[in-house]
Amino acid sequence: MRSLTFALTLALSPLAAQADMVDDILDQQILPAMTILASSSQTLSQAAAVDCQITSPDLRQAYIQAFDAWVMVSHLRFGPTETDNRAFALAFWPDSRGKIPKTLVAMIKSEDSNVANAVDFATSSIAVRGFYALEFLLYDAELSHFGKPSYRCQLVRAMTKDIATTAQDILDEWQSSYAAQMRSPSGRYQTKDEVKQELFKALNTGLQITADMRLGRPLGSFDHPRPNRAEARRSGRSLHHVELSLRTLEPLAVALAGDNPDLAEDLHNGFAKALASVARLDDPVFAGVAAPRSRFRIEALQQQINDLRTRAETDLGPALGVEPGFNSLDGD
Numbered sequence: 470m471r472s473l474t475f476a477l478t479l480a481l482s483p484l485a486a487q488a489d490m491v492d493d494i495l496d497q498q499i500l501p502a503m504t505i506l507a508s509s510s511q512t513l514s515q516a517a518a519v520d521c522q523i524t525s526p527d528l529r530q531a532y533i534q535a536f537d538a539w540v541m542v543s544h545l546r547f548g549p550t551e552t553d554n555r556a557f558a559l560a561f562w563p564d565s566r567g568k569i570p571k572t573l574v575a576m577i578k579s580e581d582s583n584v585a586n587a588v589d590f591a592t593s594s595i596a597v598r599g600f601y602a603l604e605f606l607l608y609d610a611e612l613s614h615f616g617k618p619s620y621r622c623q624l625v626r627a628m629t630k631d632i633a634t635t636a637q638d639i640l641d642e643w644q645s646s647y648a649a650q651m652r653s654p655s656g657r658y659q660t661k662d663e664v665k666q667e668l669f670k671a672l673n674t675g676l677q678i679t680a681d682m683r684l685g686r687p688l689g690s691f692d693h694p695r696p697n698r699a700e701a702r703r704s705g706r707s708l709h710h711v712e713l714s715l716r717t718l719e720p721l722a723v724a725l726a727g728d729n730p731d732l733a734e735d736l737h738n739g740f741a742k743a744l745a746s747v748a749r750l751d752d753p754v755f756a757g758v759a760a761p762r763s764r765f766r767i768e769a770l771q772q773q774i775n776d777l778r779t780r781a782e783t784d785l786g787p788a789l790g791v792e793p794g795f796n797s798l799d800g801d
Contacts, residue, residue, distance in 0.1 A: 489652075490665070490724060490725065490727050491651055491652060491661060491664050491665065491668070492652060493724055494668060494721065494724050494725075495648050495651060495652065497720075497724075498717075498720060498721060498724070499542075499545065499643070499648070500643060500644070500648060502538070502541055502542045502717070503542060503549075503639060503640045503643050504640060505538045505541075506535070506538040506539060506541075506542055506636045506639070506640070507633075507636045507637045507639070507640040509531070509534045509535040509537075509538045510535045510538070510629075510632045510633040510635075510636035510637070511633045511636075511637070512531050512534070512535070513528075513531040513532055513534075513535040513629045513632060513633065514626075514629040514630045514632065514633035515531075516528045516530075516531035516532075516629075517531075517625050517626045517628075517629040517630075518626060518629075521621075521622040521623075521625045521626050522622070523606065523607050523608075523613050523621075523625070528607070528625075529607060532600075532603065532604075532607060532704075533704075535600070535632065535636075536600045536604075536701070536704075536706070537709075537713060539559055539560060539600055539636075540710050540713045540714060540717075541713055541714075541716075541717040542717075543556075543560060543675070543678065543714070544671050544672070544674050544675025544678065544714070544717070544718060544721075545671050546671065546674055547667055547670070547671065548642070548643070548647045549638075549639045549640075549642035549643050549647050550639055552638075552639075552642060553638075554595065555635050555638060555639055557595050557599075558591075558595060558598045558599055558631070558635050559598075559599045559600060559632060559635055559636065560599050560600055560601060561595050561596055561598065561599055561601055561602065562601045562700060563682060563686060563698070563700075564596070564601065568594075568596040569596045569597070569601060569602050569605055570605055570609070570612060571596075572594050572596040572597050573596070573597055573602060573605055573606070573612055573615075574612070574615065576593070576597055576624070577612075577615055577616035577617075577620060577621065577624065578616065580616075580617070580620050581593070583627070584620070584623040584624050584626075584627040585623070585627075587627070587630055587631065587634065590627045590628075590630075590631055591631060591634070597624075597628070598628065598631055598632075598635075599628075599631075599632060599635075600632065600701075601701070602628060603625070603628045603629065603632070604701055604703055604704050605703070606621060606624065606625055606628070607625075607704070608703040608704045609703050651664045651667075662789075662790060662791065665725070665789050665790075665791055666789075666791035666792070668721070668725060669725060669781070669785065669786060669789055669791050671721070672718060672721050672722055672725060672781060672785075673778060673781060673782065675714055675717075675718045675721075676718060676774055676775075676777055676778040676781065677778065678714070679710075679711055679714045679715070679718075679774055680771050680774040680775050680778065682700070683700050683707070683710055683711050683714065684711065684755075684767060684770065684771040684774070685771065686698040686699070686700070687699040687707070687755040687758050687767075688755075688758050688764070688767060688768065688771065689758070691764070694758040694759040694764065695758070696754070696755055696756050696758050696759060699754050699755045702754040702755075705753045705754055706753075707753060707754045707755050708747065708750055708752060708753045708754070708755065709753065711747055711770070712744065712747045715740055715743055715744050715747065715774070716744070718740070719736070719737065719740040722736045722740070722777075722781065722785065723736055723737055725785060725789060726785060726788070727788070727789075729788055732784055732785060732788060735780065735784075736777070736780065736781070736785070739773070739776060739777045739780060740777065742773055743770060743773040743774055743777065746766070746769060746770040746773060747770065749766070750763075750766060750767065750770065752767070755767060
């Protein structure tokens with residue numbers, strides 16, 4: 470039996486009052502989240518312009534908020550985030566070959582002049598752009614003190630300005646054209662079913678990133694755990710990213726469940742179970758993947774997320790009349 474609390478929440482939600490699922494997801498989730506990404510990234514750039522020192526509390530707080538905003542839209546790997554490789558410009562991760570530190574070292578050593586001009590900096594290697602490269606400059610024990618302080622300052626300002634520009638470009642495209650294409654399909658999308666498939670694919674992508682990459686990479690294997698592969702470990706954000714992802718994917722899943730309240734509640738309960746597991750983990754960077762007891766808890770969380778993905782594929786997809794399709798993580 471569905472819980473009374475969840476039933477009332479669903480009945481009073483904007484989704485229940487709107488006939489169009491796509492409009493609801495755009496207006497209640499995607500467009501507000503993209504607006505927050507653009508505004509928080511602009512705040513980050515402004516903070517760096519005022520004080521580019523890595524110990525600046527305002528700079529670090531602005532970084533935290535802007536990075537949070539990116540994680541909460543990182544599953545939307547289509548449309549404006551894919552134009553001109555904007556997603557990679559904001560988030561070059563995973564960096565399996567260690568290109569970020571190598572490229573940053575080379576750039577700082579040579580005092581590359583691209584930092585002086587935003588247009589030139591946008592042509593720099595993707596490895597020195599975005600939140601993960603900036604994390605090295607702010608939090609890495611070696612790179613945060615490498616080279617001349619004056620050049621590092623220029624680089625921080627160039628990075629943050631580039632992040633702000635990219636985030637604003639994403640928002641502008643959503644507002645000027647892409648949202649309208651999803652509301653009234655006639656070009657890129659021919660039918661509303663194709664739009665729903667895109668949104669369903671985004672949900673599947675988000676769950677896959679979190680299970681396979683945010684958790685799977687540091688887990689490695691039992692004999693060879695890889696804690697140093699944890700996402701954003703230098704800034705202590707690894708577990709936080711898992712939580713952010715789950716909290717932003719849940720409303721998408723529930724909205725896609727549409728007028729199927731039983732399925733919506735099942736999905737809600739699945740996310741609640743995973744979030745409860747996150748809350749019990751006292752391991753912000755998954756350092757415990759090498760210890761059997763803590764590893765088991767992390768593996769259990771990964772399984773809960775995989776269970777959500779399975780439920781989405783076996784029940785939610787058919788209810789929508791769509792299939793997951795290929796995403797940017799599937800390769801060729």
